[in-house]
Amino acid sequence: MxxxxxxxxxxxxxxxxxxxxxxxxxxxxxxALDARPRRISPKYFYDAAGSRLFDRICTLPEYYPTRTExxxxxxxxxxxxxxIGPGAEIVEFGAGSLxxxxxxxxxxxxxxxxxxxxxxxEHLAEAARQLREERPGLSVHPVVxxxxxxxxxxxxxxxxRRVGFFxxxxxxxxxxxxxxSFLSRAAQLLRGGGLLLGVDLVKDPAVLHAAYNDSQxxxxxxxxxxxxxxNTELGCDFDIDGFAHAAFYNAPLQRIEMHLQSxxxxxxxxxxxxxxxxxxxxxxxENSHKFSVEGLxxxxxxxxxxxxxxxxxxxxxxxVHWLPAAQ
Ligand SMILES: C[S@@+](CC[C@H](N)C(=O)[O-])C[C@H]1O[C@@H](n2cnc3c(N)ncnc32)[C@H](O)[C@@H]1O
Numbered sequence: 001m002x003x004x005x006x007x008x009x010x011x012x013x014x015x016x017x018x019x020x021x022x023x024x025x026x027x028x029x030x031x032a033l034d035a036r037p038r039r040i041s042p043k044y045f046y047d048a049a050g051s052r053l054f055d056r057i058c059t060l061p062e063y064y065p066t067r068t069e070x071x072x073x074x075x076x077x078x079x080x081x082x083x084i085g086p087g088a089e090i091v092e093f094g095a096g097s098l099x100x101x102x103x104x105x106x107x108x109x110x111x112x113x114x115x116x117x118x119x120x121x122e123h124l125a126e127a128a129r130q131l132r133e134e135r136p137g138l139s140v141h142p143v144v145x146x147x148x149x150x151x152x153x154x155x156x157x158x159x160x161r162r163v164g165f166f167x168x169x170x171x172x173x174x175x176x177x178x179x180x181s182f183l184s185r186a187a188q189l190l191r192g193g194g195l196l197l198g199v200d201l202v203k204d205p206a207v208l209h210a211a212y213n214d215s216q217x218x219x220x221x222x223x224x225x226x227x228x229x230x231n232t233e234l235g236c237d238f239d240i241d242g243f244a245h246a247a248f249y250n251a252p253l254q255r256i257e258m259h260l261q262s263x264x265x266x267x268x269x270x271x272x273x274x275x276x277x278x279x280x281x282x283x284x285x286e287n288s289h290k291f292s293v294e295g296l297x298x299x300x301x302x303x304x305x306x307x308x309x310x311x312x313x314x315x316x317x318x319x320v321h322w323l324p325a326a327q
Pocket of ligand 1: 042043046051054058066093094095096097100117118119120145146147148167168169170
């Protein structure tokens with residue numbers, strides 16, 4: 001994440017960026033297939049189809065995080081907006097379909113602009129088009145980027161304070177060192193503003209298990225989308241139905257783990273090289289760490305943020321934190 005950027009960068013990826021993204025996917029998949037245990041970043045779930053599947057997950061009865069966080073944002077928008085203050089330029093990390101920011105934009109005093117960042121370019125372009133149509137007075141600059149890598153942002157609007165928005169407990173996809181590194185860079189980028197951060201809380205494992213093992217199989221399709229992408233974009237030959245969706249709560253590490261588990265001994269190919277999966281062997285595709293309010297605050301403080309108020313729902317399922325960033 002570059003904190004100081006002089007020039008307006010190209011915010012949408014061209015053919016060159018798409019090819020580089022494809023090569024990065026191939027490199028990371030080869031590294032994952034070589035490793036034991038096998039593990040790959042969840043960012044590879046998200047092409048246009050993956051983003052649509054995630055939107056369906058958000059509407060599932062078992063998936064409490066989206067409606068709970070949305071409820072907090074809706075009910076506390078006025079209070080949150082007072083902490084953010086007037087004239088903020090909102091930078092959203094992993095913005096998806098741009099649904100949750102609407103409550104914020106409605107409540108904010110004179111927002112100076114909105115920069116949604118997402119790796120899923122086609123989906124982001126369509127979501128940004130809809131938002132612009134709805135709110136012609138708002139300056140919307142979508143940025144297709146991988147926020148785990150250095151990337152460019154346009155110059156802030158004159159006099160604007162940058163405020164980050166990172167909902168959806170996407171921070172929980174990082175391990176602790178990655179989360180610390182992300183937050184440290186965000187604290188630099190957002191100096192003089194702050195970060196509004198939504199994270200999921202530790203709770204009854206049965207509730208978590210249901211949320212990641214929905215009865216309609218949408219989460220399973222989302223998980224398998226990584227293999228679909230590998231076949232279509234990298235020319236692999238994964239047997240999509242030969243891998244089961246496996247999601248479970250790892251209590252000592254306080255995280256849901258998602259894996260793709262090989263249903264039989266099988267061989268897959270990438271770039272002419274063969275890799276064998278034994279029956280039951282897995283490719284670990286995602287962690288969703290769960291937080292305590294105190295643990296998250298301690299991490300944010302270490303990363304350079306101040307500590308503001310936290311809002312939770314009545315059942316303390318989910319938390320939204322205001323983390324000011326000093327000048
Ligand atoms: C769990 S979804 C959350 C979406 C939305 N913010 C919400 O709260 O419903 C994660 C979002 O982050 C995006 N994403 C995941 N990894 C990313 C990365 N490394 N760089 C940029 N965007 C990423 C995905 O495309 C997806 O839209």
